[in-house]
Amino acid sequence: ERLPELLRAMPKAELHMHIEGSLEPELIFALAQRNGVAIPYASVEELRRAYAFTNLQSFLDIYYAGASVLLKEQDFYDMAWAYLERAAADNVVRTEMFFDPQTHTARGVPMETVVNGLHRACADAQPKLGVSAALILCFLRHLSEEEAFETLEQALPFRDKFIGVGLDSSEVGHPPEKFARVFARCRELGFHLVAHAGEEGPPAYVWSALDVLKVERVDHGVQSAKDPALMKRLAQDRIPLTVCPLSNLKLCVFPDLAQHNLGALLDAGLVATVNSDDPAYFGGYMNQNFTQTFAATGLDVQQAWQLAANSFEGSFIDAAAKRAYV
Ligand code: HPA
Ligand code: ZN
DSSP states (O other): OHHHHHHHHSOEEEEEEEGGGGOOHHHHHHHHHHHTOOOSOSSHHHHHHTOOOSSHHHHHHHHHHHGGGOOSHHHHHHHHHHHHHHHHHTTEEEEEEEEOHHHHHTTTOOHHHHHHHHHHHHHHHHHHHSOEEEEEEEEETTSOHHHHHHHHHHHGGGGGGOOEEEEESOOTTOOGGGGHHHHHHHHHTTOEEEEEESSSSOHHHHHHIIIIIOOSEEEEOGGGGGOHHHHHHHHHTTOOEEEOHHHHHHTTSSSSGGGOSHHHHHHTTOOEEEOOBSHHHHTOOHHHHHHHHHHHHOOOHHHHHHHHHHHHHTSOSOHHHHHTTO
């Protein structure tokens, strides 16, 4: 009983959470009603029953459909605020939240509506909840390089409102190198760089995220365990992996939590972290990810502290603030 209590109580940073993936069915229905948007589900229960995924794509289809109720700046604020309250309850003191502007701009929602609503919630989080919150803009990798450049262009007037860029959506068939030039430009602009790689895709995608995109962190990265040379590289360069156990379970990346490789990643000396990915869809916010994973895999107290320390080491808070935690 002491370990779950420690897992819940310890201060932690969340480094891999898509804000659109925090949209709970109840809020989807409330926003649909507020905005007069039709959704093809009769009830909250019916929508929740559709959350039976077999792989990443089966999730993404329903995740993009859910986001279609977001139209006004206040909608983006309300969504982010609901997540930030949950994060505070889980003793998350720092969160670096992904957002997918192309999901919204493609529906005619202006970039400024998206960024201003999310950023206002982040700004309120420190004084009102004691949570330090920052935004990372993700490019959708199933779309083109040209569309990513257009999105970057649209976002640059708001460049002080996000700290980095990432790469998400359908991984297999859309390797990191598709976005080599976009990431090179973002690097020149001084943004932090991350990318999803090695969730369903092969170790080769993790290598190119590192060597072509020059990312500072790898999101998921669990397939790296298949490549000993890659494991050595990740350990030596202290590249954080933002692992999402319940996401991996729900998207069938691992057949059950007991077989998750988080323990193996830690044993290999990697800077692995625990994160919720899309908590409204995968059945758990941060503390549920911690408690369920520890219960299933038998990780211990020392590994709990290691994961908390890793989350701050891997975060983009400044070095002085980091030393207070690690
Ligand atoms: N992988 C890729 N794209 C995503 C995810 C994910 O886990 N969540 C939201 N978009
Ligand atoms: Zn993700």
